[in-house]
Amino acid sequence: MNAITITDLTKKYGELTAVDKLNLSVEQGELFSLLGVNGAGKTTTIKMLSCLIKPTSGDAALLGESINRNPQAIKRNINISPQETAIAPNLSVRENLELIAGVYGQDGKTSKRSAEELSKRFGLEGVFGKRSKKLSGGMQRRLSIAMALISEPKILFLDEPTLGLDVLARRDLWASIKALKGKVTIILTTHYMEEVEALSDRIGVMSGGKLLSVGTVADLLAQTSTNKLEDAFVALAGGAV
Numbered sequence: 279m280n281a282i283t284i285t286d287l288t289k290k291y292g293e294l295t296a297v298d299k300l301n302l303s304v305e306q307g308e309l310f311s312l313l314g315v316n317g318a319g320k321t322t323t324i325k326m327l328s329c330l331i332k333p334t335s336g337d338a339a340l341l342g343e344s345i346n347r348n349p350q351a352i353k354r355n356i357n358i359s360p361q362e363t364a365i366a367p368n369l370s371v372r373e374n375l376e377l378i379a380g381v382y383g384q385d386g387k388t389s390k391r392s393a394e395e396l397s398k399r400f401g402l403e404g405v406f407g408k409r410s411k412k413l414s415g416g417m418q419r420r421l422s423i424a425m426a427l428i429s430e431p432k433i434l435f436l437d438e439p440t441l442g443l444d445v446l447a448r449r450d451l452w453a454s455i456k457a458l459k460g461k462v463t464i465i466l467t468t469h470y471m472e473e474v475e476a477l478s479d480r481i482g483v484m485s486g487g488k489l490l491s492v493g494t495v496a497d498l499l500a501q502t503s504t505n506k507l508e509d510a511f512v513a514l515a516g517g518a519v
């Protein structure tokens with residue numbers, strides 16, 4: 279069954295068409311990466327799918343519910359780790375996790391257990407009592423994803439999860455994301471080709487609000503007659519194919 283079915287999804291800001299008649303299906307448990315240059319429409323797509331903004335036209339069904347007709351039902355099944363992390367800087371790791379657990383209706387005891395369990399899964403036990411603003415960028419990103427998982431979403435949106443991280447922190451985070459594969463449907467945006475290759479089942483290349491191509495890494499290489507994903511991306515996004 280498809281986790282996400284997108285039909286002619288469009289977002290206009292005045293004269294600008296940020297997302298232009300997007301059509302796409304994503305299977306349950308799939309990790310789908312959206313690749314595109316700055317301004318291609320990736321974040322706008324994620325914001326519409328996670329019901330943060332309304333489409334101008336078109337629709338998407340997430341686990342069978344329409345983003346136009348039933349955003350409340352969708353919000354129970356999804357979560358997002360946004361580009362600008364959702365962490366409260368003056369709260370500790372534990373307090374951030376427990377706060378979010380409380381927002382999702384968990385009682386004190388369950389919140390405590392969720393916070394401990396997620397901090398273990400994301401290697402945050404060593405900084406559990408530390409104020410979040412004092413964490414490294416990599417640790418903050420991990421906390422942001424751990425917070426997004428508190429509600430046990432079936433679909434998770436990761437908007438540039440490793441932006442600005444060093445190579446080691448990025449690889450650590452990849453391991454955490456890989457551990458979610460197959461269990462949670464993930465839509466990820468990134469500018470890092472290596473990240474796409476390491477994590478994705480399939481990739482969509484966006485430019486000017488349009489989805490230019492969808493497939494596995496091998497599909498995109500074959501389509502562009504290239505042998506590196508970066509070359510395939512340049513060929514697609516640059517309009518050579």
Ligand SMILES: Nc1ncnc2c1ncn2[C@@H]1O[C@H](COP(=O)(O)OP(=O)(O)OP(=O)(O)O)[C@@H](O)[C@H]1O
Pocket residue numbers: 291294295296314315316317318319320321322323
């Ligand atoms: N609230 C807004 N009002 C007006 N224009 C907007 C708004 N949000 C986004 N845009 C425009 O829509 C287009 C798509 O932006 P979007 O943020 O979706 O791109 P992106 O692919 O996520 O880029 P990046 O890789 O830089 O994050 C851009 O031209 C952007 O300037």
